[in-house]
Amino acid sequence: MNRLTTSRGEFDLTRFPEDPRDPLRAWDAADEYLLRHLDGIDGEPADLSGTVVVLGDRWGALVTAIADHSPVQITDSFLGQEATRANLARNGVAADAVRLRTTRDTPPERIDVLLIRVPKSLALLEDQLHRLAPHVHSETVVIGAGMVTEIHSSTLKLFERILGPTRTSLAAKKARLIFCSPDTRLPRGTNPWPRSYALPAGIGAVSGLTVVNHAGIFCADRLDVGTRFLLENLPPHDGREHVVDLGCGNGVVGLAAALAGSEAQVTFIDESYQALASAKATFRANVEAGTTAEFLAADGMSAMPAGTVDLVLNNPPFHSHRATSDATAWRMFNGSRAALRRGGELWVVGNRHLGYHVKLRRLFGNCETIASNPRFVVLRAVKR
Known part of the structure; x- marks a missing residue:
């Protein structure tokens, strides 16, 4: 188990299933960078009012840290969901503070804040952006996060093509943020999956x-x-x-x-x-x-x-x-x-x-x- 320290507090987190011999943490520098940005440490704090959706939160670190905003977590991973449940309980957060959804579930009707932990699979990102795009609006705050090795020009092009104009932050601890301004008029085409x-x-x-x-x-x-x-x-x-x-x-x-x-x-x-x-x-x-x-x-x-x-x-x-x-x-x-x-x-x-x-x-x-x-x-x- 490791402790994530943020301006929101300290959180004891672990991967699932918990193994005291596991040297890997339940978060990385990209998660930390995104949380710092949300808290305004690197600029103005983000407005987390309305419906907050977190896509691809690997072990629940992000939704545990922002649980007071009642986020919706969307994940492809059963293990990720179980880790989230365990980490919420470990940090004294009520189980119903976070709504758990899978990548196969229908997204919330309206999304006001969309936080995306960039997945390893570009295809999964493409599919999920297509599924989420009809639920965002022109004022939706869209922020992606990933390690520099996970964010490529093809990643940014997907954001551009499906959601709208996109830019990236400077790198910090080998992590980077993606900022996207949704354009609901985009002719994004049909989802090619499955x-x-x-x-x-x-x-x-x-x-x-x-x-x-x-x-x-x-x-x-x-x-x-x-x-x-x-x-x-x-x-x-x-x-x-x-x-x-x-x-x-x-x-x-x-x-x-x-x-x-x-x-x-x-x-x-x-x-x-x-x-x-x-x-x-x-x-x-x-x-x-x-x-x-x-x-x-x-x-x-x-x-x-x-x-x-x-x-x-x-x-x-x-x-x-x-x-x-x-x-x-x-x-x-x-x-x-x-x-x-x-x-x-x-x-x-x-x-x-x-x-x-x-x-x-x-x-x-x-x-x-x-x-x-x-x-x-x-x-x-x-x-x-």
Whole structure:
């Protein structure tokens, strides 16, 4: 846990799930820069009257600091929402002081202040600006914030094209602010998201089927090579009753499992609301009407009761925002072991250099390499 010091007060903040060994803070210099600007430390204080919307607040630092203005937080991250709830409670702020929304929810009808923590994904920014633009007016205060490495000319062009004239601040501690003056007369065009493409041949039951990707999903215009390698080496169905596509992304792996065993119950799990919307759309586009599946926003397998799953299929991420880490994969592996029935299996695809076989052998007591190529391995661990 770390303490964020602002002119509004001091706030104890942490990421989610809380890990005392985690060296990363729940905020960075861009959050600090934005809060200083709002408080008038670098000029006139911003008017936060009316409806305040905060887009992309990663761990709730911004809305916790300005909770007295009853902000609306919009996020793509389940973990970000859980961090916000925990940080509000940790700092004695009532849970209803901040209205929590996802990127798939309808925005407030009128937005008077729009604060944007620039996301890693330019596509997600484009999608969200399109969704929010009809709700801003000519007097809406629009301020973006990001690290210098996160703000590019393409970022500014999106603000210009969808919202209106845009300028940037000087850099401070490698962070920068974006100021945008909304022009409601702009012909901003239609939102290009979601997008669809057909899967290539040679990958079993899903060859040629349609994939739907909402903005912000990894490899939105093609099948990523790691997922393709897993699809080419999926286990036979063998009557498995409950299959989980863990970290499902656009859901193509879970779709393959559903098509391979029509009697199987398939659960799609991701912490991204955009990913779950993609997985649901991909599933619905390719299965018969009435075919069911479950779609869960969760921290890995934490929502799964112990001993209820036969097979987990997993292509784990090895980064959190811009930080490289195996913490997420480790939580996924631990959660999978707890949720699997005895004899249940975890199948993982990953880059060879990540060394997942070491972690799986330590956790399960066994690990078999099912397939490998110069870049990837598919690993199988069985709960004994």
